Amino acid sequence: MNLTSMSALVAATGLALGLTAGCGADDSSGSKASSQTLTVFAAASLTKAFTEIGRDFEADHDGVRVRFSFGGSSDLVAQIQSGAPADVFASADTKNMDRLGSAATGAEDFASNTLEIAVPPHNPAGITSFQDLARPGVKLVICAVEVPCGAATHAVAEAAAVTLHPVSREQSVTDVLGKVTTGEADAGVVYVTDVKAAGDQVEGVPFPESSGVVNTYPISVLDGSNHGRLAAQFVAFVRGRTGQEVLAGAGFAKP
C-alpha cells in the first residue's frame, strides 16, 4: 500500500513536470537558420493589426514563425526587465519604451493614435462633444491616470478646461470599452482604434480637442535578442508598406 501510493505520487509528479516542460521549449530545435521563431511583445491595442502583420511576415519569410505576447505596455516592460525572451517590443507610448533604457536602443516610431469617445449604440445619453462628458447624470468611464490612455484623457480634459467626474477609472482601455459595450456606461474615452475594432458594438464620437494629445507608438529590436537580423527585418516590415497599410486599416495614423 505504502509502495503503491509512493509510486502514484512519483508518477503524478512526473506527469506534472511533463505537462509543463513543453511550455519552455521553443525554437531551440531549429538547427537551420531557415527555421526560426520570432517573439514579439506588443501593446494590447496592437493585437488585431499585429496578428495580421505577423501572418504577412510569415508568408514573406519561409520557415519563420512569429509569436506574440500582447499586454499592457508597462506589464510587458516589467516582463522584459525580468528576462522574458522577447526579440521585438512595440509600445503604446514612448514613456514605457524609454523605461527599457539600454535594452532597447534603436526605437523608431511606427504609428500614432488619438482619443475618441465611445458610446453604446444609439448614443442613449446624447453625447456629441467632450464637454457633454461632464454633464451631470452622464455615466462616464475613463482609464486611470496611471495608465497611458488615462494620462492622455487627463491631458485632454485639462487642455479643454473640462472637469470630468467619472463613475469608474479602469485599469486598461479594454476595461473601459467593456463597460461601454455592455451598456453599463453612457460614454467612455478610448482610442480611435478601439472604436474601430469594436465594430457596431459601440459608436464613436470624435472631438476636436483630441488632436492636442497624440500617442506615438515606438518599436525596437531588443538587446537580448538571439535573432537580431530577423527582428530588424520585422521592425522594417512593420514600418514598411504592408505594415503601414494594415495599421491604417485598423485606424492608426502615421507617427
Add this chain to the structure above:
Amino acid sequence: MRAHRTTTVPGWLVVPAAVGATFVLLPLVAMVARVDWGQFGALVTSPSARDALWLSLRTSTASTLICILLGVPMATVLARSRFRGQAVLRSLVLLPLVIPPVVSGIALLYTFGRRGVLGSRLDALGIDVAFTTTAVVMAQAFVALPFLVISLEGALRTAGQRYEVVAATLGAPPTMVFRRITLPLVLPGLVSGAVLAFARSLGEFGATITFAGSLQGTTTTLPIQIYLERVTDPQAAVALSLVLVVVAVVVIAPMSRRTIRVGVEPS
C-alpha cells in the same frame, strides 16, 4: 493545548511536504524582502491606500454578513433535507469556487447590470447598482458564499442528527431545534466558514473589476489599488500587498489553532 493522539507520518511524506511549504512561503518572503521600510509608512498611509483598505474591510464585512444570512439556510437545507436534483443543485451552488472570478463578474453584469435580466427592472425602479459600493459587496458575496456553505454543510453532516431527533421527540418545534441544538453544535464550522468567506472577499479582484469598476473610496478595493499601483509605483504595490497579507493573517490566525474546517471535522 490538549494532548493529541498522533499517528506516525510516513517518513517519505516529509520531503514533498517541506517542498510544498517552501513553495507557498518563499514567494511571501521574497515579497517582504522587497519592501522599502524607509518609505513604508508614507506609502501605506497615503489617502488612496487608506481609502482602499477601509473600503476593503467594510465591504468584506458586509459580504460576510450576507454570506451568513444566505449561507446558513442554504447549508441547512442541503444537509438536512432530501429532494430531487439535490446533488446537482449543490454542485451548481458551489460553482463560484471553481469558475474564474472574471466569469463571475460577467455573469453578475448580465444579471444586475443596467441591461441585465434583473438590472433593467431595478433600473426602472430607480435602483442602480453598477459602479457602487453595493456592486463590490455583491461581487464579493457571490464568490465567497460557497466557502461558507461548503464549510457549514460539512459540519452539519459530521455533527449528525442524534440530538436533533431527541429534541424533536421531546416536543421541540423545528425552529427551536434549529436555534437551540443545530446552530450551537455547528458553531465552530460556521465561524471557520465565515472567516474563509471574509478572507475570500478581502482578496476578491476579478469579479469586482468586471462588475463594479474602480473609483477611489467607492469601488477601488485594496487588491484593485495594488494592481493599479504596480504600474506606476511598484514600491507602493509591494507595501500595500504586505498590508493585505498582514490583515489576512490576522483574520486567519485565530482559526489555525482550531483547524479550519472545510467540510471535514476532526474528532
